[in-house]
Amino acid sequence: MKFDTPATTNPIDQLKVIGHATSRIEGPLKTTGRATYAYEWHDRAASAAYGYIVGSAIAKGRIASMDLSRAKSAPGIIAIVTAENAGKLGKGNYNTAKLLGGPDIDHYHQAVAVVVAETFEQARAAAQLVKVDYTAAKGSFDLSAGRDGAAKPPGRGDNQADTTVGDFPGAFASAPVQLDATYTTPDQAHAMMEPHASMASWEGDKLTLWTSNQMIAWTTGDVAKTLGLPKENVRLISPFIGGGFGGKLFLRADAVLAALGARAANRPVKVAMQRPLMFNNTTHRPATIQRIRIGAGRDGKITAIGHESWSGNLPEGRPETAVNQTRLLYAGENRMTALRLAMLDLPEGNAMRAPGEAPGMMALEIAMDEMAERLGLDPIEFRARNDTQVDPEHPNRPFSQRQLVECMRIGAERFGWSKRNAEPGKQRDGRWLVGMGVAAAFRNNLLMKSGARVRLDGQGRVTVETDMTDIGTGSYTIIAQTAAEMMGVPLDKVVVRLGDSSFPVSAGSGGQFGANNSTSGVYAACVKLREAVAQKLGFNSAEIAFTDGQVSSGNRSVPLGQAASGGELSAEDSIEYGDLAKTHQQSTFGAHFVELGVDVATAEIRVRRMLAVCAAGRILNPKTARSQVIGAMTMGVGAALMEELAVDKRNGFFVNHDLAGYEVPVHADIPHQDTIFLDETDPMSSPMKAKGIAELGICGVAAALANAIYNATGIRVRDYPITLDKLLDHMPDA
């Protein structure tokens, strides 16, 4: 189905199932421990052997020699695979560094061997006996040192490294009110709860991988490319994924090593990446240095806005596109953005929840707060004065929907923003200095082709099959809701099967594009199935209703299942998009409000209240959508207050590479969180009229905290995370 004209009324608009707060259909499996994750398929691959990964002990250089003799004679040992004996390996389209290192080493903890043994304990013990001698080379590990030598990265389509509109330098220089400030965001880790894990089984030259992966089709292709197999010989199965946040978008070492280990062992092998390897072995969100310049008139109207960002990556890696939102979020006739990329020998930088906008909004939304103060304006009023209903770079290109100001105003009222004292450091509650902060939320809505197959059986049961994944996002439930709405059956008559490469290719989970696109693909397949049902039942009219398990037209009503009484009916289709995203800018908007306390003596920061107001098209399931947003808010609290991969700049690795050292929010850090979804449908986005929400929720949160800390203390911290040591020397007198 080609979606190239705005959606009109369709069966989804009935809203009998869609739009209702619905508990996750897989909830009973997950809460009783019956959902099967990648490492747990005991019944599918009996007597799997265990693989244990050996990671490189240097960041850059070469393996001079490997001594496997002691490991090979360890009890229970079956095989040891290294680059030397693995055979020729390719590199996946989505990988920057190769997944099995040697002899060249590209980054610290790059896998250099997998040790396969009868038991986990034996594999772990034998792995300690692998002796590797390295010749270390000098590497670059310091982004601030690499800033001046950073290069202009190649552009891609509309996303060029440099953008310019009007005369930014002139307009900024002549602006009566100016801000020129530099912000930094650190390297961050996804730190999802389930480690990267895979179980591999070969039948001849056909490989089955039970794995934990967000993008089944991408990764199936990259398995084939890496192992030199035809794509049709690779089957991926990933129905449950213990979190991803971008860290499981790609083929990673666990899958490659399980496959190589299984081939060497001649039996199924499973590999779960050890937690302490994950932070350096896999991908992370790269650190940024961001310079933001804003010039405005005394009327509070922005006349010049410029945003530059520096980040680093391995050769062939890409920049963190932290300037994205600044091209679209606020008005201003004179504009510039620039991305620069330093070559670093740290582990591979790549997408993490809202790549680009998440770190970009961490900086931009502090800058907006600073600018509002310079102008003597309330930060909400300042943003409202600079709202734009069109793409500021292309004024003839409107936003499909844009309710940023509404989000801010409604949130202000609900949160009690009027009680905020604009003068910092003035609100006391016992030993706490109390502050409120606000930030805009912004993230683009991406359109991706997505397919599904829908089957109908004689009992009127509908089965949906798509390689879409559910990484905690609620895909199972919204896909079931979509099929139920389209076919006119209750939710319990729908079976959803996901995450299998033998199913039609979907958008997958990433970039907050999963929900809108995957349900639209299911919509398209259901439209086809409805046609097949109508034809089978001999309905000629175009006016056919699918309701309550019945198919009706005029006076005639037939049970849906009757269409499949002679055999199952099946339909498959994809949603594909025309030019609506070119003619209209599709984005999602929101506002984050935070109240927190800062201990006047210790500078300990405690979040007290949080509210997010979101305008993101039709909300398919308010219950799971709310969870996406509060989860993103929680990750935003982590970004603001604690998350930082500490770089060892001499030896080139992230030091705090486990869940004790890499701090993420825990229960005690997070108060009750509120969300409000504005009533919105976006006919430009898809037949579902929905947009993404999961990444919108993180964009701006950290800045709202930073602004609240400023409001509480009068201390403006521009370097994340805002740990108490950055406040302590500057705290106002108790």
Place this chain on the structure above:
Amino acid sequence: MATVSFSVNGEVRALKLDTRTTLLDALREHLHLTGTKKGCDHGQCGACTVIVGGQRINSCLTLAVMHEGETVTTIEGLGTPEQMHPMQTAFVKHDGFQCGYCTPGQICSAVAVLDEIKAGIPSHVTGDLNAVPHLTNAELRERMSGNICRCGAYSNIAEAITEIAGRPA
């Protein structure tokens, strides 16, 4: 190798194990009770929480052979999809999970936390060590803080637990 026998979810299980086998791996790899999750294997995340002798522990931080004759309850023992424990039902109702990987640990912890408070065991945030602790927001969040949820379902988990505890969130 050594033999060990303990009760798991009401059933006595005898195992012959490498003595290095953690209770977590005994459950997951030998008894195929994979509801208990391995998130870090280092006692940092809480995903492996089970209830042993009425107390919650990180099953990755203890060897299976140390539990001879003891009573282990895992997530599978609390309830089944057809007959869920009230805490499991409350987690579904309040959407106290997303990816589901930390969830068994959260639920085992939550069940044990309520028992700890009933038993009068104080926590880091208990103001008066001689007084009976109450299930306040601070007590609940402090006691659950050993169970990380990276999806960030904390606000909903707190609501699920407080519903079962019989007080408003």
